[in-house]
Amino acid sequence: MTFPTLNLPVIAPQVVLVAAALVILIADLLIREKRVLGWLSLLAVIAALAATLAQPGAVAFQTMALADGLGRVTGVAILIAAGLAILLAIERVGDFTRFDQPGLLKGQASPGGHLVTWSLSDAQHRRHRVTDRAGAYYALLLLATAGMQALTIASDFMTIFLGVEILSLALYVLVGFNPREARSAEAALKYFLLGAFASGFLLYGIALIYAATGATNLDQIARHLLVMSMPLPFAPLLPVGVGLLLVGFGFKVALVPFHMWTPDVYQGAPTPVTAFMSVSTKAAAFAALIRVLAALTSHDRPWLLALAALAVLTMTLGNLAALRQSSLKRMLAYSSIAHAGYLLTGLAAGNSQGTQGALYYLLAYTFMNLGAFAVVLAVQRREENDVTVEQVTGLAGRQPALAALMAIFMFSLAGIPPLAGFFGKLYVFKGAVDAGLAWLAIVGVLNSAIGAYYYLRVTVQMYMAGEGETVASKIAWPVWVTVVLAAAGTVALGLWQWPWMQQITAAVATLALR
Numbered sequence: 001m002t003f004p005t006l007n008l009p010v011i012a013p014q015v016v017l018v019a020a021a022l023v024i025l026i027a028d029l030l031i032r033e034k035r036v037l038g039w040l041s042l043l044a045v046i047a048a049l050a051a052t053l054a055q056p057g058a059v060a061f062q063t064m065a066l067a068d069g070l071g072r073v074t075g076v077a078i079l080i081a082a083g084l085a086i087l088l089a090i091e092r093v094g095d096f097t098r099f100d101q102p103g104l105l106k107g108q109a110s111p112g113g114h115l116v117t118w119s120l121s122d123a124q125h126r127r128h129r130v131t132d133r134a135g136a137y138y139a140l141l142l143l144a145t146a147g148m149q150a151l152t153i154a155s156d157f158m159t160i161f162l163g164v165e166i167l168s169l170a171l172y173v174l175v176g177f178n179p180r181e182a183r184s185a186e187a188a189l190k191y192f193l194l195g196a197f198a199s200g201f202l203l204y205g206i207a208l209i210y211a212a213t214g215a216t217n218l219d220q221i222a223r224h225l226l227v228m229s230m231p232l233p234f235a236p237l238l239p240v241g242v243g244l245l246l247v248g249f250g251f252k253v254a255l256v257p258f259h260m261w262t263p264d265v266y267q268g269a270p271t272p273v274t275a276f277m278s279v280s281t282k283a284a285a286f287a288a289l290i291r292v293l294a295a296l297t298s299h300d301r302p303w304l305l306a307l308a309a310l311a312v313l314t315m316t317l318g319n320l321a322a323l324r325q326s327s328l329k330r331m332l333a334y335s336s337i338a339h340a341g342y343l344l345t346g347l348a349a350g351n352s353q354g355t356q357g358a359l360y361y362l363l364a365y366t367f368m369n370l371g372a373f374a375v376v377l378a379v380q381r382r383e384e385n386d387v388t389v390e391q392v393t394g395l396a397g398r399q400p401a402l403a404a405l406m407a408i409f410m411f412s413l414a415g416i417p418p419l420a421g422f423f424g425k426l427y428v429f430k431g432a433v434d435a436g437l438a439w440l441a442i443v444g445v446l447n448s449a450i451g452a453y454y455y456l457r458v459t460v461q462m463y464m465a466g467e468g469e470t471v472a473s474k475i476a477w478p479v480w481v482t483v484v485l486a487a488a489g490t491v492a493l494g495l496w497q498w499p500w501m502q503q504i505t506a507a508v509a510t511l512a513l514r
Contacts, residue, residue, distance in 0.1 A: 007058050010067040010153065012051040013075065017146035020044030021139040028135020038090035041138040045083040045145070052076060052149070059155070063217055066155035069507025073359055074152045074287035077366045078280045080489075082145040084370050084482050085276035086138065088377060091476030092272070093134050137177060141276065144170035148284035157206045157216040160288050164202065164252070167284065168195050171277055175269040181385045187268025194251065194261045202248025208241030209296075218295035225296070242296055242303070246310075249292075252285040253340045256314040263321075266333035267386060274329060275373035278336050279366045286343060286362060290355060293347060294511045307348035308432075308440050315341025315443070319450040328376050328387045331454060332369070335413060338451055339365055345444055346428040352508050354431025359504045361424035364493050368412040368421055371486025375406040378475045378483065395462040402475070403462040405487045410459050412490045414452040420493035427501075 008015070024037055024044075031037065052075045055067040147166030154160040172195065176188025210216055213224045250258035266274045293303075318338030325331035343365075346358030379395065379402070380387045396403035412421035425448060429441035493500060 007056075007061075009051075009054075009056055010058055010065050011061075011150075012055065013048040013079075013149050014146045016044060016048045016051055017142045017149065020047075021142040021146070024135055024139045024142065028139075034093065034134035035090055037135050037138050038086055038093065041142055042083055042086045042090075044142060045079055045086060048145070048149070049076065049079040049083070052079060061159075063219060064156040064159045065150075065153045067153055068510050069503065070287060070290060070359075070511065071153040073504055073507050074283045074362065075149055077283040077363050078145060078148045078152065081276055081280040081283070081366050081370055082141065084374070084486060085272050086141065087478045087485075088275060088374050088482045089137070089270075089272035090478045092377065092382070092479070093137060133177070137174070140170045140174050141273075144174065144276075145280070148280050151284040152287040154288055155218050155291065157209070157218070160292075161199075161203060161206060163284070163288070164248075165199065167281065168199065171273075171281070174273045174277075175265055177273065178268075178270045178385060180383070181268060181270075183264070183268035184270070184385070185268075187265045191261055191265045198248050198251030198258070201244045201251075205241045205244030205246075205248060208237045208244065212238040212241060218291055222295040238296075245292065249285055249289050250310070253282050253289075253343070254314075254337045255310055255340055255344065256317045256337065259314070259318070259337045259340075262337055263330045263333040266336070267327060267329045271329070271373060271377040271380065271385065275370045275377070278332070278373065279362075279369050282336075282340065282343065283362050283366065286347075286358065290347065290358075290511065293350075304348055304350050304435070304437070307344060308437055311341045311344040311348050311440065312443050313341070314338065314344060315447040319447050319454075322451070322454050325454070326388050326390070328389060328392070328458070329373075331389070331458075332372055332376075335451065335454075336369065338447065339369070339413075341447070342425060342428055342444060345440055346431050348440065349428075349431040349435035349437060351431055351435050352505075352511075353434050354428065355508045355511065356501065356504050357424065357427030357429075357431045359507065360427050360493075360497070360501060363500060364412070364420035364424040364490065367486045367489035367493065368409045368419075371483055371490060372406065372409040372413065374479060374482045374486060375402060375409065378402060378479050389458060389461055392458065393461050393464055399475070402483065405483050406462060407459045408487050408490055410455040412494070414455040415448045416452070418494045420490050420497070423494055423497050 020041065020043075024041060027040065028034075028037060052072060055072060057068055059066050144167045147163050147168075147170065149163075150166065151160060151163035154163055172188060172192045175191050176185050178184035206216065209221070213221045215221050215224060247258060249255075251261075254262045266278065269277070315338045318334045318336070318341060322331050322334035322338065325334060339361075343358050343361055346354035346356075346361065348354070376387050379392060379399075392403075392406075395406070408419065412419035415422045415425045417423075425444065429444050432438070432441040432444070
């Protein structure tokens with residue numbers, strides 16, 4: 001009898017995060033000061049980050065998991081996003097986890113509400129007039145992070161699907177965590193229904209690829225296609241399976257036309273959750289997509305034009321829709337769709353330069369987009385869950401430092417040098433040109449010009465004379481730290497990009513890209 005090679009250090013970050021989630025749930029019963037749970041969660045993320053950086057380059061569980069440079073780069077991006085999201089929520093988590101009306105808790109219609117409230121009896125509701133779900137919030141965030149980390153090291157379709165479902169189930173609940181916001185329950189339901197639908201496409205695509213190749217391991221599939229040993233009767237199943245697979249991944253990264261959920265979910269979810277999922281799900285899904293495309297299309301590239309067309313549709317619709325938004329969260333949601341198009345441009349190039357550019361862009365996007373959402377949380381009222389563009393009018397006069405940091409994020413998202421967003425787009429578009437897709441790079445540049453309008457509109461509003469509506473006057477210091485760290489990362493990635501690019505280049509070198 002043979003036993004599989006476990007190689008547990010490969011999954012050490014996931015083990016740390018899952019164990020920490022269980023500890024948080026137990027500590028929630030014993031600790032009354034809920035901020036402690038946030039600090040414990042942050043320590044767990046730091047420990048997982050250390051484990052990720054120390055991961056050996058090896059396979060585990062009979063090649064179902066692979067620790068390599070790609071997993072390390074994307075894993076670091078996800079853990080940075082998780083850490084900043086936890087720091088962002090430490091002083092504000094009570095805004096969407098604490099209840100003082102039993103009826104409100106009892107009648108919550110979101111998936112998150114049901115999971116938590118149905119375990120309480122009516123008598124308990126009468127006795128406990130204040131209920132705090134901070135422990136569940138942090139535990140779910142850690143579990144979602146663990147699922148994303150699993151996706152970054154997945155080298156088998158079974159591991160990929162497992163990671164997708166773990167992160168999805170946790171995010172479904174987190175999106176519906178705010179009982180004071182009616183849109184939160186609606187967003188959770190919409191996200192759940194469309195997410196389940198997308199998971200069906202993903203699983204069906206995996207089944208068809210297995211039928212065509214007889215394997216679920218990406219390396220085995222690549223070798224199978226290389227020697228052309230596919231049974232001819234099942235050959236037509238492969239492109240259909242790949243197409244269904246792209247539909248599933250397209251939902252996770254908000255590609256057009258699979259983006260319908262994004263604006264409502266981003267607006268309805270608690271702002272720290274929106275900040276986290278806007279960057280981390282992209283990093284995890286794109287990591288898996290890079291591996292899948294490298295395995296399935298290493299030697300035959302008819303999919304390039306299809307991916308390029310998706311990139312054009314995604315960036316164009318995202319930018320045009322963002323022009324009309326008055327809500328900052330909805331504007332950033334459509335902006336997120338557009339940035340998914342820029343990232344897909346790098347993958348559509350099908351070469352190492354494009355993939356390197358996409359990974360660099362993911363790191364840059366982690367800092368600049370999460371920082372923008374951190375500013376949204378800083379200025380929004382505690383009883384509200386969004387900020388309009390008009391509300392930040394004159395912000396530079398009331399909070400000059402905050403306005404300056406928000407301007408950095410807006411300039412970087414617009415692609416203005418010397419910030420990280422500029423170099424991310426430069427590397428992605430260069431990869432497209434090197435692949436003979438100069439027209440795609442031109443479309444990307446034109447879309448960047450369109451996007452610059454609505455980013456600069458926010459900046460102009462902040463520095464306009466006059467006062468906007470009353471916004472939060474006191475900003476908690478953890479929120480300040482989050483904004484400053486995100487701005488520092490945005491500037492550092494732009495000014496000192498070569499150390500990052502060296503790591504990314506080494507990560508991409510192991511993939512089967514021309």
